[in-house]
Amino acid sequence: MGQVERAGTLxxxxxxxxxxxxxxxxxxxxIEGARVLAYPTLAGAPSFARSIAAGFIREGVEEVAIDIPMIPAREPAQAAYDTGALRIAAHLEAGRDVVCLCEGDPMFYGSFMYLQARLAGRFAVEVVPGVTSVSAAAAVAGLPLGAREGRIAVLPATLPDEALAEGLRAHETVALMKLGRHFPRVRTLLDGLGLTGRATYVExxxxxxxxxxxxxEAPAEAPYFSLILVTKDADPWL
Amino acid sequence: MGQVERAGTLxxxxxxxxxxxxxxxxxxxxIEGARVLAYPTLAGAPSFARSIAAGFIREGVEEVAIDIPMIPAREPAQAAYDTGALRIAAHLEAGRDVVCLCEGDPMFYGSFMYLQARLAGRFAVEVVPGVTSVSAAAAVAGLPLGAREGRIAVLPATLPDEALAEGLRAHETVALMKLGRHFPRVRTLLDGLGLTGRATYVExxxxxxxxxxxxxEAPAEAPYFSLILVTKDADPWL
Known part of the structure; x- marks a missing residue:
C-alpha cells in the first residue's frame, strides 16, 4: 500500500x-517543474520534442533519452520501449514523477502511447493534450479542416493505395501523414484521383x-515533419 | 496603399x-495584448470561448459579441456572421487588430472559419491553432487516437446512419462529434455494429x-460539449 501511494506519476x-x-x-x-524528463530520440539524433521544450527545462533535471532504432522491423523499437519503460519505472517506484515529452499531442501518433501501454497498469498516468501537426498545418495554410457536416480523416501515407483512395473518396478533408518515402506514390495517387488541385503541402x-x-509546387522529397491537406470542398464554411 | 498598410489583422x-x-x-x-476581442455567442447565452479565456482578458478591451441564432436554417446564422464581419471590418479598417476567440482549434468545426471566409480577401489573417476537444477527450480517457498505420475519422453525428456506419467500418478510431439530439440514434447504430464495448463517452x-x-454507462442525454471515441483496435500501440 505505502509503496503504491508514494509512487510517482507518468x-x-x-x-x-x-x-x-x-x-x-x-x-x-x-516541464518547468519536472525533476525527471523522458523523451524519444530517433537513431541517436537530437530529440525534436526536447528541442521544442528546451526553453522550459531547468538546469540539473534528470533526463531519460529513449533511443528508437530507425529500422522497419518492429521488434527492435519494442525492445527500446521495454528498456525505456524499465528506466522510467525505476524513477516512478522511487516516488519521482516522470514528464515524458511528446511532439504534437501524446495520443496522436505519439511514442508516449508505447510507454503508457507498458506502465499504466502499475502507475498513475496523466496526459496533457497538445496542438497537433494537423491543426498547425491548417492554421498556417489558412485551410478549414471541418465545418458543419464535413468529415475529416487522418491517414498515414504508409497505407496501400486502395485504402488511401477510399479515405479520399469518403471525406471532405483528409490529412495525409508520414509521407517520407511514400511521397511520390501519394502524389501519383492524388493526381489520378484529380485531387492535386485540392492538395496543399505543409512542411x-x-x-x-x-x-x-x-x-x-511541392519539393520532390518530403521530410518526416510534413503532411498533405486535401480539402475537397472549396467553400464549405460560408 | 496607405490604408491597406495600416489595416489591422484578424x-x-x-x-x-x-x-x-x-x-x-x-x-x-x-488575448492579453488585444484591444478588440470578438467571439460568438449562441442565442444570447454567455460565450464559452470567452469564459475559457476570461483570466487573460484585460479591463477596458472592446468586445464584439456575434450572436448566432440557434435554429436549423442556415440563413439566419449566415446573416449574423455577415453583420459580425462588418463590425469586425470596421475595426480592421481603422487599423485595430481583432482577436477572435474560438473554442478548441479555429480550423476544427469553429465559427472562426465563417468570419475568415468573409474577411480574408481584404485583410491579413493569422490563426493560432489550439488543442481540440478530440485530443482533450483522448487525454482524459487515456485512449490513443492513432498509432502506426491507424486511421482516424472525425464524423459529425448529424450525418445519416449509412455515412456513420461506413466511417466506423473503415477506421481504427472514430470521434463522433455534435451528438445533441442525434445521441440516441448514434447509440442504437453503435449497438447494431457491435461497437458499444469499444465506445467511450466524454463530456x-x-x-x-x-x-x-x-x-x-453514459447518461441519456448528451450536451453540446460531448463526444464519443470509438477505438476498435484494443491494443494498437504495444
Whole structure:
C-alpha cells in the first residue's frame, strides 16, 4: 500500500507542433517543474520534442533519452520501449514523477502511447493534450479542416493505395501523414484521383523553414515533419 | 496603399477544450495584448470561448459579441456572421487588430472559419491553432487516437446512419462529434455494429463536471460539449 501511494506519476506532455509558444500553459508548467524528463530520440539524433521544450527545462533535471532504432522491423523499437519503460519505472517506484515529452499531442501518433501501454497498469498516468501537426498545418495554410457536416480523416501515407483512395473518396478533408518515402506514390495517387488541385503541402509548420504551397509546387522529397491537406470542398464554411 | 498598410489583422485564436491552462502561450499573449476581442455567442447565452479565456482578458478591451441564432436554417446564422464581419471590418479598417476567440482549434468545426471566409480577401489573417476537444477527450480517457498505420475519422453525428456506419467500418478510431439530439440514434447504430464495448463517452473534457465513462454507462442525454471515441483496435500501440 505505502509503496503504491508514494509512487510517482507518468505525465505525457504534448509540446505541440514546433514553435515553443505553441506549448500550452499546463505543458510549460509541467516541464518547468519536472525533476525527471523522458523523451524519444530517433537513431541517436537530437530529440525534436526536447528541442521544442528546451526553453522550459531547468538546469540539473534528470533526463531519460529513449533511443528508437530507425529500422522497419518492429521488434527492435519494442525492445527500446521495454528498456525505456524499465528506466522510467525505476524513477516512478522511487516516488519521482516522470514528464515524458511528446511532439504534437501524446495520443496522436505519439511514442508516449508505447510507454503508457507498458506502465499504466502499475502507475498513475496523466496526459496533457497538445496542438497537433494537423491543426498547425491548417492554421498556417489558412485551410478549414471541418465545418458543419464535413468529415475529416487522418491517414498515414504508409497505407496501400486502395485504402488511401477510399479515405479520399469518403471525406471532405483528409490529412495525409508520414509521407517520407511514400511521397511520390501519394502524389501519383492524388493526381489520378484529380485531387492535386485540392492538395496543399505543409512542411515544418510553425517552425523556421516552414513550407506551405500547393502540392503541384511541392519539393520532390518530403521530410518526416510534413503532411498533405486535401480539402475537397472549396467553400464549405460560408 | 496607405490604408491597406495600416489595416489591422484578424487573429483567430484557439482557446482549447475548456481548462484555461490548456491555452497555448501564444494564445494567452494574443488575448492579453488585444484591444478588440470578438467571439460568438449562441442565442444570447454567455460565450464559452470567452469564459475559457476570461483570466487573460484585460479591463477596458472592446468586445464584439456575434450572436448566432440557434435554429436549423442556415440563413439566419449566415446573416449574423455577415453583420459580425462588418463590425469586425470596421475595426480592421481603422487599423485595430481583432482577436477572435474560438473554442478548441479555429480550423476544427469553429465559427472562426465563417468570419475568415468573409474577411480574408481584404485583410491579413493569422490563426493560432489550439488543442481540440478530440485530443482533450483522448487525454482524459487515456485512449490513443492513432498509432502506426491507424486511421482516424472525425464524423459529425448529424450525418445519416449509412455515412456513420461506413466511417466506423473503415477506421481504427472514430470521434463522433455534435451528438445533441442525434445521441440516441448514434447509440442504437453503435449497438447494431457491435461497437458499444469499444465506445467511450466524454463530456466537458478538462472542465469541472467532466464525465468519462463507457458508452454503455453514459447518461441519456448528451450536451453540446460531448463526444464519443470509438477505438476498435484494443491494443494498437504495444
Amino acid at each position: 505525465v505525457g506532455v504534448g509540446v505541440g507542433p514546433g514553435a515553443p509558444d505553441l506549448l500550452t500553459l499546463r505543458a510549460a508548467r509541467a 515544418r509548420a510553425t517552425l523556421a523553414g516552414e513550407v506551405v504551397r500547393p502540392l503541384a | 487573429v483567430g485564436v484557439g482557446v482549447g477544450p475548456g481548462a484555461p491552462d490548456l491555452l497555448t502561450l501564444r494564445a494567452a499573449r494574443a 466537458r473534457a478538462t472542465l469541472a463536471g467532466e464525465v468519462v465513462r463507457p458508452l454503455a
